Amino acid sequence: MSTVTEKLEGMDVWLYHGQIYIPNTYSAGAVGSKFLIELRDRKRIVGTRCPTCNRVYVPARSICKDCYSQLDEWVEVSNKGTLLTYTVCNQQNAIQPVEAPIVYGIIQLDGADTGFVHLLGEVDPEQLKVGMRVQAVFKKEREASILDIKYFKPLV
Amino acid sequence: MPNRVAIVGIGQTYHKSKRPDVSQPEMVAEAVRAALADAQLSIQDVEAVFSANMETFEAIYLPDHGMAAEVGAFGKPGFKVNTGGTTGGSVVAEGFYMVASGLFDIAMVIGFEKQDCGDTTAAITAAVTPIWGKGAATGAIGEFAKQALSYIETSGATEEHAAMIRLKADRNACRNPYAHLKLGLKSVDEILQSAYLVWPLRILDFCPQSCGACALIFASEQRAKKITKKPVWIADVEVVHQEPFRAGVFGDPTGKETYTQHVACERLYKRNGISNPRKDIDMAEIYEPSNWEEMNLYEHFHFCEKGEGWKLIEKGITEIEGEFPVNCSGGVIATNPIGATPVIRVAEAALQIRGDAGEHQAPKDIKTAIATALGGPNWTVLVLLKRSL
Ligand SMILES: [Zn+2]
Numbered sequence: 001m002s003t004v005t006e007k008l009e010g011m012d013v014w015l016y017h018g019q020i021y022i023p024n025t026y027s028a029g030a031v032g033s034k035f036l037i038e039l040r041d042r043k044r045i046v047g048t049r050c051p052t053c054n055r056v057y058v059p060a061r062s063i064c065k066d067c068y069s070q071l072d073e074w075v076e077v078s079n080k081g082t083l084l085t086y087t088v089c090n091q092q093n094a095i096q097p098v099e100a101p102i103v104y105g106i107i108q109l110d111g112a113d114t115g116f117v118h119l120l121g122e123v124d125p126e127q128l129k130v131g132m133r134v135q136a137v138f139k140k141e142r143e144a145s146i147l148d149i150k151y152f153k154p155l156v
Numbered sequence: 157m158p159n160r161v162a163i164v165g166i167g168q169t170y171h172k173s174k175r176p177d178v179s180q181p182e183m184v185a186e187a188v189r190a191a192l193a194d195a196q197l198s199i200q201d202v203e204a205v206f207s208a209n210m211e212t213f214e215a216i217y218l219p220d221h222g223m224a225a226e227v228g229a230f231g232k233p234g235f236k237v238n239t240g241g242t243t244g245g246s247v248v249a250e251g252f253y254m255v256a257s258g259l260f261d262i263a264m265v266i267g268f269e270k271q272d273c274g275d276t277t278a279a280i281t282a283a284v285t286p287i288w289g290k291g292a293a294t295g296a297i298g299e300f301a302k303q304a305l306s307y308i309e310t311s312g313a314t315e316e317h318a319a320m321i322r323l324k325a326d327r328n329a330c331r332n333p334y335a336h337l338k339l340g341l342k343s344v345d346e347i348l349q350s351a352y353l354v355w356p357l358r359i360l361d362f363c364p365q366s367c368g369a370c371a372l373i374f375a376s377e378q379r380a381k382k383i384t385k386k387p388v389w390i391a392d393v394e395v396v397h398q399e400p401f402r403a404g405v406f407g408d409p410t411g412k413e414t415y416t417q418h419v420a421c422e423r424l425y426k427r428n429g430i431s432n433p434r435k436d437i438d439m440a441e442i443y444e445p446s447n448w449e450e451m452n453l454y455e456h457f458h459f460c461e462k463g464e465g466w467k468l469i470e471k472g473i474t475e476i477e478g479e480f481p482v483n484c485s486g487g488v489i490a491t492n493p494i495g496a497t498p499v500i501r502v503a504e505a506a507l508q509i510r511g512d513a514g515e516h517q518a519p520k521d522i523k524t525a526i527a528t529a530l531g532g533p534n535w536t537v538l539v540l541l542k543r544s545l
Pocket residue numbers: 050051052053054064065066067068069
């Protein structure tokens with residue numbers, strides 16, 4: 001970490017500039033790991049179903065938010081879905097792993113009861129429409145990351 | 157039955173994009189001094205101090221460790237909370253719980269954010285769950301652009317309605333000495349010429365990054381009546397949590413998720429015998445990062461029927477002179493020091509009840525007001541205030 005100081009014009013105050021860099025490790029956990037490994041090895045999008053509420057969570061999760069059931073029933077959902085809303089951001093931020101413009105939205109996959117947030121690609125942002133049908137495009141080289149789905153493209 | 161709790165002191169800083177003239181603790185002390193002066197109390201009278209700040213936004217970890225003296229917490233109980241956008245609402249709830257429990261007679265709550273220190277958008281972008289959020293996160297602006305689009309699609313509101321909301325906010329902010337953006341906007345057309353930040357959000361459709369702090373002093377019933385002739389009673393508080401990334405964040409496009417606003421209102425209104433919020437409550441100070449979200453929140457808070465939020469501004473109902481004024485202060489779209497923002501909502505609603513809001517006092521008599529907080533995790537905090545219990 002380097003620090004430089006700056007004397008502010010016209011004021012008797014000093015500004016200290018710095019940058020924080022903190023390495024970290026995050027476990028995807030039991031459910032997250034299974035979801036990501038299914039993506040990597042079989043290009044399958046899977047979720048968990050609550051036996052009490054009959055609700056399918058995608059991304060998968062271990063506990064139902066409504067009834068606190070332990071969720072261990074896995075279901076495969078479609079890699080096709082409906083675009084519920086979207087946005088296009090043109091300004092890049094240093095911590096984003098994809099380049100601007102960042103086109104992303106919320107997709108309800110067929111068979112899921114939840115919204116799934118992901119990138120949109122192979123589409124002119126002007127052509128995007130709420131309600132349009134989209135389909136997942138998987139990367140060739142996959143590494144058990146949510147970005148193993150490259151993006152969702154319009155279904156024609 | 158909880159003990160009764162009143163707000164007896166209100167203090168805030170002025171708000172600006174940059175405050176290089178003061179450090180974070182010095183800025184916070186300005187609000188604390190103002191609140192003590194308002195209550196005519198000394199810091200020795202305050203038994204416990206609770207603070208609120210989204211520390212990643214400033215990249216200053218544990219800022220409370222460096223400001224015990226400035227917040228008046230030295231040698232006292234209290235701690236800092238951080239719950240995202242609702243941070244300031246959480247600290248109000250916390251202070252309320254503490255005094256209502258009977259553990260403390262006088263407690264102070266403080267919200268603060270000095271956004272000239274860090275990179276708020278980077279911090280929000282980094283706050284997504286690492287497994288699911290990677291890539292598809294762009295900070296608050298992108299989220300509220302999605303919300304705006306969702307609202308357009310489902311409600312029939314137009315950009316003109318959003319512009320009317322923005323015009324209302326600016327007119328009110330121009331009357332508020334503490335507000336940050338005072339633009340002197342003249343017309344809907346002027347707002348519709350503002351450039352798109354992230355479509356359909358224009359630059360004028362979104363809140364600024366402000367530096368500022370706001371402090372409130374809470375007292376038990378017995379003490380409150382001795383401290384001030386104009387106590388503002390905290391009639392009730394409700395807090396409801398949700399998870400953003402799973403729920404698709406704001407706007408619930410699946411139609412199957414629970415809006416925390418609905419749950420919070422249902423509980424709060426029921427407990428307090430509120431059947432028609434627009435009649436039973438006199439005004440609202442709501443947390444609206446964008447004008448589009450304000451229309452959406454009118455619906456969520458049951459100020460109108462679903463899909464009709466835009467009609468309230470079209471009819472002038474939520475103007476300061478209207479039947480049900482919303483954000484007489486100019487709101488969040490004019491001033492957003494994040495950790496302080498929900499505390500300011502409560503402060504401004506309390507000033508309206510006291511009749512001390514000055515130039516931006518609503519003309520109607522405000523006896524009951526609601527203040528709300530909203531956060532990235534789609535959490536809601538509601539605070540119901542009354543002149544008499
Ligand atoms: Zn369940």
